[in-house]
Amino acid sequence: MLRSAFSKTLAASRFQAASLQGTNRCFSVSAVQLAKPLGKLVPAAKVKAKVKVNHNKKEKSKKSGMTPYDFKDAVRTLKFETYAKDLSDLNLSELSAANLAELKDKIVTFESRVDGQIELMGGYKKYQHHELFKQHCSMVTDNTVQIHESFVKKLDGSSKDNRACLLGPKGVGKSTLLSQAQALARSQYGSDLVLLHIAEPELFVQGFSDYALNPTLKLFHQPMFTKRWIKKLRDVNEDVFKKMPLLKDVTFTNKKGVHNYKKGQNNLHEYLVNCHDFGIVGPSEAFKFFIEHLQTYSKDFPVLFSVDNVNAIFEKQFTNYFHKDMTPIHYSEFEIGSLIKQLMSGEFSFAKGGVLLSESSDLGQSKTLKVGLKLQDLDPYAEDLDHPEAVSMMQNGGINTIALTNLSKPQARTLMEFWNESGVLQIRDYATKPNFKRPEDLAEGARIMKVGEFVNEMDPVEMYEKKLEKTYFVSGGNPGVFLKNNVLNY
Amino acid sequence: MFRAALSRVSALPLRRAAVSPLPLLRYSSSATTSITAQILPLEKTTVSESDIDEWLAAVNALKKGDHRPETEQEIYLAQLANPEPFLREKFVPTEEQLQEVQRYANMKVPIRDDPVINYFINLIMRHGQKSKARNIVNRAFYIVYLRTRQDPVKVFYEVLERMSPIFAVKTLKTGFAKNVVIPVPLTKRQRDRQTILWLLDGADKKMSNDLSVRLGEEIISAWEGKSSGYEKRAQIHKNAIAQRAYIRL
Numbered sequence: 190m191l192r193s194a195f196s197k198t199l200a201a202s203r204f205q206a207a208s209l210q211g212t213n214r215c216f217s218v219s220a221v222q223l224a225k226p227l228g229k230l231v232p233a234a235k236v237k238a239k240v241k242v243n244h245n246k247k248e249k250s251k252k253s254g255m256t257p258y259d260f261k262d263a264v265r266t267l268k269f270e271t272y273a274k275d276l277s278d279l280n281l282s283e284l285s286a287a288n289l290a291e292l293k294d295k296i297v298t299f300e301s302r303v304d305g306q307i308e309l310m311g312g313y314k315k316y317q318h319h320e321l322f323k324q325h326c327s328m329v330t331d332n333t334v335q336i337h338e339s340f341v342k343k344l345d346g347s348s349k350d351n352r353a354c355l356l357g358p359k360g361v362g363k364s365t366l367l368s369q370a371q372a373l374a375r376s377q378y379g380s381d382l383v384l385l386h387i388a389e390p391e392l393f394v395q396g397f398s399d400y401a402l403n404p405t406l407k408l409f410h411q412p413m414f415t416k417r418w419i420k421k422l423r424d425v426n427e428d429v430f431k432k433m434p435l436l437k438d439v440t441f442t443n444k445k446g447v448h449n450y451k452k453g454q455n456n457l458h459e460y461l462v463n464c465h466d467f468g469i470v471g472p473s474e475a476f477k478f479f480i481e482h483l484q485t486y487s488k489d490f491p492v493l494f495s496v497d498n499v500n501a502i503f504e505k506q507f508t509n510y511f512h513k514d515m516t517p518i519h520y521s522e523f524e525i526g527s528l529i530k531q532l533m534s535g536e537f538s539f540a541k542g543g544v545l546l547s548e549s550s551d552l553g554q555s556k557t558l559k560v561g562l563k564l565q566d567l568d569p570y571a572e573d574l575d576h577p578e579a580v581s582m583m584q585n586g587g588i589n590t591i592a593l594t595n596l597s598k599p600q601a602r603t604l605m606e607f608w609n610e611s612g613v614l615q616i617r618d619y620a621t622k623p624n625f626k627r628p629e630d631l632a633e634g635a636r637i638m639k640v641g642e643f644v645n646e647m648d649p650v651e652m653y654e655k656k657l658e659k660t661y662f663v664s665g666g667n668p669g670v671f672l673k674n675n676v677l678n679y
Numbered sequence: 680m681f682r683a684a685l686s687r688v689s690a691l692p693l694r695r696a697a698v699s700p701l702p703l704l705r706y707s708s709s710a711t712t713s714i715t716a717q718i719l720p721l722e723k724t725t726v727s728e729s730d731i732d733e734w735l736a737a738v739n740a741l742k743k744g745d746h747r748p749e750t751e752q753e754i755y756l757a758q759l760a761n762p763e764p765f766l767r768e769k770f771v772p773t774e775e776q777l778q779e780v781q782r783y784a785n786m787k788v789p790i791r792d793d794p795v796i797n798y799f800i801n802l803i804m805r806h807g808q809k810s811k812a813r814n815i816v817n818r819a820f821y822i823v824y825l826r827t828r829q830d831p832v833k834v835f836y837e838v839l840e841r842m843s844p845i846f847a848v849k850t851l852k853t854g855f856a857k858n859v860v861i862p863v864p865l866t867k868r869q870r871d872r873q874t875i876l877w878l879l880d881g882a883d884k885k886m887s888n889d890l891s892v893r894l895g896e897e898i899i900s901a902w903e904g905k906s907s908g909y910e911k912r913a914q915i916h917k918n919a920i921a922q923r924a925y926i927r928l
Contacts, residue, residue, distance in 0.1 A: 254885035254896050260818050263892045269825035320825055615830045620794060621787035679796060679820045679832055 261315045269320040274612040276323050284329065284369060285376040289337055292329045294600055296607045299325055299368075303375045306425045311388030312368040314497075318672055321613050328604055328668070332362065332593045333369050339591065341373045344382075344491045344543050349535035349585050351543035354499070354562055357593035359550035360669020364497055366593065367547050374493050380428035383483060383492040383542075387418070391501035391552075393525055396509030400523070405472040409510070409523045415476065416468030418525070423461040430458035433486050439478065441466055457482050476524050487539035494532055494542065498549035502529065503557040506575050521578075530578075533561075535585030546588065558582075562590050595666030604668070605657050605675070613676055616652050795839070795871060796832065802875050803890075815891045822895030827902065838901045842877065842908045843870035846919035862919035862926055877908035 256263045276298075282288075284297040299307065304325055313319050336353075343351040355363045367386075374382055392398065393414045403410035423430065434453045441448055443465045450460060457479070466475035483492055496502075507517035508526075520526035531537035532544045548558065557575040559565040561582030568574070582588060596604065608614040656675070664670035737752035748757040772780070796816065804812035820831035827834055846862045847869070853859055865873070878897050884907075885893035900906050 252884060252886035254887055254893065256892065257886045257888070258892070259887065259889035260822075260891050263887065263889070264822065264825065267825075272826060272828050274828070612828065615824075615832070617830065617832065619789040620792065622790055676824075677817050677821050679793075679817055 264320050265315060267320075270323055273321065273323040276326070276611060279607070279610055281324075281326060284327070284372045286337060286341060286373045287376065289329065289334060289373070293334060294329065294603055296326050296328050296603070299327075299372050300376070303372045306375070306384065307368045307371060309421055309425055310371075310384065310386040311421075312364070312371065312386065312497075314364050314388070316669075317365065318676065321676060322611060326607075327362075327365050327369060328596075328600065329369075330362070330594075330596065330600060332366050332591075333373075335591060336366055336370050337373050339589070340543055340545060341370055341377060344374060344378070344493065345541055347538050347540060348487075348492065348494065348532065348542035348544055349538035352533065352535065352588040353543070353545055353591050354558075354588050355545070355547040355591050355593060356562075356564075357550075358667065360667045360673070361593045361595065362668050363547045363549075363593060367495055367497055367545060370545055371493065371495065374491075378491060381432070381490050383426050383429055383487075383490055385422060385483075385492060385494045386425075387496045387525070387529070388498075389501070390496055390498055390529070393523060394502055394504075394508045394520055399470075400510055401470040403471075403473060403476075403524065405474050406477055406524065408527055409518060410470070410473070410476070411523060411525070412468045412470055415524060416465075419461060419467045419479070423458065427458055429490050430461065431456050432490070433457040433482055435460060436482060436485055439464075441475070480528065484537075484539055487541050490541075492539040492542035493545065494539075495545040495547070496529060497547045498552060499546040500548045500555040500558050501552050502526070503555035503561075503575065503578065504553050506557075506573075530581065533588065534581040536581070544588075562588055564590065596668055596671065597666065598661060601661045601666060601671060602657060604671070605653075605660075608675060609653070614653075614656075615676075615679075616649050616656065618652060793832070795836070798868070798871060799835075799875055802872070802879070803894075815894065818889075818891035819895040819898060822892060823898050823902075826895075826899050831898075834902050835898060838878070838898060839871055839874050841904075842901055842906065842912060843874040844912045844915045845870070846915060847873070848915065848918050848922060851925075859925050860918075860922045862922050874908060877911055878906070881906050881908060 256267055258266060279296075281296055281298045282292055283300045284292065285300075298304070307313065308325070313325060319325050336355075340351065340353050355366055357363055371384055371386065375384070393411055398411045398414045400409050400411045402408075433456055435450055435455050435457065437452050439450045439460065441450075441464045443463055445463075448463055461479070464475055466473040502520050506519075508520050508523070510518040512518055521530040528537070533546070548555075556565070556571065556573055557579050560567050560574060560579040563583060567576075567579060569576070605614065609616075660671055660674040663674050733750070734752050737748075737750055737756055740746050741748065741753060741756055746753075748754045800809065800812045800816050803815055820835070823831040823834055844865065847865055848860050849863050851859045851861050878894070878901060881901070882890065882893040882897040885896050887893050887896070897906060901908060
């Protein structure tokens with residue numbers, strides 16, 4: 190009772206006070222909106238909250254996992270080869286030109302030094318499934334013998350007369366053959382061979398790299414691309430570059446100061462290590478200087494220049510780079526592009542060496558390349574064709590084409606035996622319908638199988654044969670498809 | 680009808696058995712003999728009018744029924760119409776065929792796809808794009824193989840066996856104030872489904888943008904006993920055990 194009376198008086202007093210204050214505010218000069226609300230009794234305008242809080246929003250959970258990459262990069266970067274079975278008990282031979290006839294139709298590895306060099310140059314590509322094995326291995330096929338006969342043996346002659354392009358469908362082994370050709374050449378000449386390899390020419394065509402006009406050479410220079418390429422070459426050809434004394438005096442500057450290299454005293458490797466002009470934006474003759482040395486020394490040290498995915502260059506008529514006036518730049522206006530063009534046409538050549546090209550089936554077909562390789566007639570009215578480019582390729586006798594062949598059945602069998610021995614092949618029995626018979630209805634000793642039970646192999650030899658027949662038939666002997674059908678199909 | 684014909688045939692005299700078996704007739708355009716002579720296999724190179732007459736007479740005689748074939752033509756025609764040799768003909772398997780039968784005697788009928796893997800693919804499939812789903816599973820298994828160096832199908836089966844719940848709990852509405860929670864046993868397919876869904880849940884928490892990589896990683900962690908699915912399974916079992924009083928047998 191007392192409590193209610195007290196609350197009533199309190200409320201009445203508040204009301205009076207509020208009304209009084211309200212009247213006062215009418216005479217105030219400040220805006221009504223700015224006035225402070227007075228307790229609950231003052232009818233104040235609702236102020237909307239400016240910041241909306243989404244209560245349904247979930248907190249970001251920390252993502253776990255081995256890798257952020259997609260499949261093709263994940264299997265390459267996760268170093269799965271470390272879990273693979275050791276192949277030392279298989280006694281695999283190393284690929285060499287000397288005993289190539291004995292190695293025919295056998296699985297071979299690369300010599301460890303050459304293996305590292307090929308890896309550094311980017312010879313091992315995605316989807317070649319190297320992560321399955323402890324070492325990089327390949328098979329010596331008819332294609333290997335052919336490239337040895339028709340290309341590697343001719344490295345003693347001029348590169349103008351030794352130009353070849355590998356052709357074939359996806360998975361036939363063009364990039365692998367390129368690596369084999371490099372390994373064969375290395376085994377034939379030892380360290381007295383210069384390997385120049387461009388694994389992904391699309392990198393300097395697709396417009397991702399920086400570029401600037403080099404006024405000295407009047408060609409476009411791509412500092413990041415060139416410097417990385419030179420760094421790889423420097424490591425791969427360290428021995429041979431050390432045998433090449435400089436042919437003229439040269440002065441250059443790097444972070445450590447000014448360097449004066451004397452003719453005959455310093456070698457090309459020293460120059461490539463210390464000269465950082467390949468990665469600068471500005472006038473530089475470093476690239477020209479380097480190529481001139483290679484050309485001069487090619488009398489003693491043959492040069493194997495190889496370009497994989499060569500059709501990436503000719504996919505479009507121009508690159509994705511632009512001049513100042515927004516006209517597109519042709520690939521031959523770049524330093525490296527110009528070198529490729531001159532070597533392909535035979536306009537520029539090494540006294541000893543060869544030019545080996547390989548097309549990629551992942552990229553589009555290039556009409557320019559087809560016409561340049563004389564696989565297609567030159568149509569003067571064709572629009573999607575780089576006429577001068579195609580004509581230049583046909584100069585000096587043109588480029589030979591090497592069409593790759595598929596595996597024969599015995600070769601496929603050898604390959605499958607290798608997979609089986611290296612533990613890659615999974616032989617399992619076929620799935621059967623679940624058995625719904627009651628135990629008493631089954632014959633004595635018959636095994637009762639659960640629904641969806643994993644069935645162990647009953648006759649592994651027979652299943653192996655069946656798998657060989659099936660996958661060989663499906664692939665038609667294409668090594669890539671054959672491998673995919675065996676290890677990437679469950 | 681058939682039985683009557685059979686009895687009629689068996690009533691025929693045994694004399695017919697003496698006739699040599701019928702040669703296989705095939706029209707040959709290069710043969711010098713006429714077509715009629717080829718059809719009439721009575722060792723005649725030419726067919727005269729009298730032969731035709733005899734032939735027609737034999738046909739007419741046999742048409743009447745209850746007529747015992749006597750002439751050469753009649754016996755030949757009766758043999759044509761006689762199904763007895765075909766009925767008597769029995770298939771005699773060769774040795775090779777018998778061996779083949781022995782070889783396949785205890786074998787089960789193979790099916791195209793592994794049913795469990797197929798179910799897994801179907802659960803991943805969206806908008807009917809099965810080949811895409813199959814590709815994801817193939818790649819995930821490839822990663823599982825690379826990491827474990829064991830048959831990925833075997834690893835997957837092992838995960839299913841270890842992680843799948845035995846029970847699920849269902850709420851039964853009694854119609855009164857209190858609803859009852861009942862533990863229900865699951866079939867193999869239901870168990871597999873639950874595990875696969877947990878695996879997919881776990882895969883979503885991995886960082887790769889590629890489902891095949893995420894799924895491969897999740898199967899590996901489940902195989903190593905680290906998946907969150909095990910906790911879910913334990914929770915379900917705990918709940919089911921607490922409600923064991925309501926089990927209906």
